[in-house]
């Protein structure tokens with residue numbers, strides 16, 4: 204018997220589900236007690252159902268667990284969801300109605316008025332929205348979401364700039380890794396020797412989610428940040444690590460040294476609370492002319508630190524820089540686990556069922 208919180212993973216066999224399992228192995232506060240996936244996998248052991256795609260071996264603790272259907276009840280107190288967006292709304296809603304805490308990666312609930320779209324370093328005060336879900340889920344269950352994988356990187360980079368100099372406009376052009384499309388993802392013949400200038404729904408997600416995350420909590424609702432965000436996205440032939448070339452216009456004049464200082468000194472509640480998955484430095488700035496690069500920089504801070512480079516004045520807007528983040532760690536499973544650690548630290552994860 205342990206006193207760890209018992210967690211289930213919905214979508215456990217997918218790219219993000221596997222990351223959850225990898226990151227939760229030996230986690231001091233959470234223990235995996237349930238796994239769920241599609242009817243293709245249900246009834247099989249995890250070792251039979253899942254072809255492990257990450258470095259290192261599948262953790263022994265999950266190999267013989269039987270994969271269940273993603274419907275309540277499951278033997279756990281909290282569910283991490285990495286289900287496809289089209290089925291997540293019904294499934295995650297069913298778990299919240301049944302009294303579970305749901306920490307979701309999928310897009311289904313992100314823009315709902317009463318759902319926190321959380322990056323613990325940026326908008327931890329938005330957790331107050333959970334109170335409003337009591338009318339939707341009288342059982343005590345609730346849903347907290349993490350943003351889209353590119354949005355997390357962009358909003359984290361903009362947060363210190365917005366706090367100090369107020370961001371008026373942002374133009375972001377992303378180069379997104381293949382693992383962001385799940386497994387098997389994009390066909391090899393479509394991406395080898397190629398770049399795809401379209402990822403369905405992604406530009407809209409970056410543009411709308413960024414403004415919600417950087418918005419202000421006023422009483423019990425979010426006033427979205429009054430900034431203009433324009434995003435163009437591309438799928439590129441890289442396994443892990445999303446990049447974004449970003450240009451910003453600031454309301455208050457700032458020097459390039461002030462921008463660098465505001466990135467480098469950025470710390471927040473997760474660092475103060477020393478949450479297990481919180482990196483010491485959420486943002487690192489590199490000064491070499493050819494960084495960041497996915498292969499060299501995606502694993503900084505165990506995949507939870509984003510890297511910024513190419514910080515320069517811009518002749519159209521005020522400044523430009525390149526950001527890089529590990530899309531299945533800071534952009535997905537690691538983000539959700541950090542969300543859960545913050546909820547636990549704030550006493551919001553008591554078993555309500």
Ligand SMILES: NC(=O)c1ccc[n+]([C@@H]2O[C@H](COP(=O)([O-])OP(=O)(O)OC[C@H]3O[C@@H](n4cnc5c(N)ncnc54)[C@H](OP(=O)(O)O)[C@@H]3O)[C@@H](O)[C@H]2O)c1
Nearest residue numbers: 214216217218219240241244285286288309383385386535
């Ligand atoms: N990949 C990333 O970088 C990333 C980043 C942020 C957010 N996300 C979001 O996270 C979610 C999962 O992404 P992924 O990349 O892990 O996708 P994936 O590799 O395609 O995995 C999908 C998972 O969902 C399960 N599933 C599919 N259809 C199902 C159904 N009808 N009922 C129950 N389970 C079903 C699959 O189970 P089977 O194996 O049994 O088919 C698998 O476990 C998506 O909503 C995605 O948008 C992904």
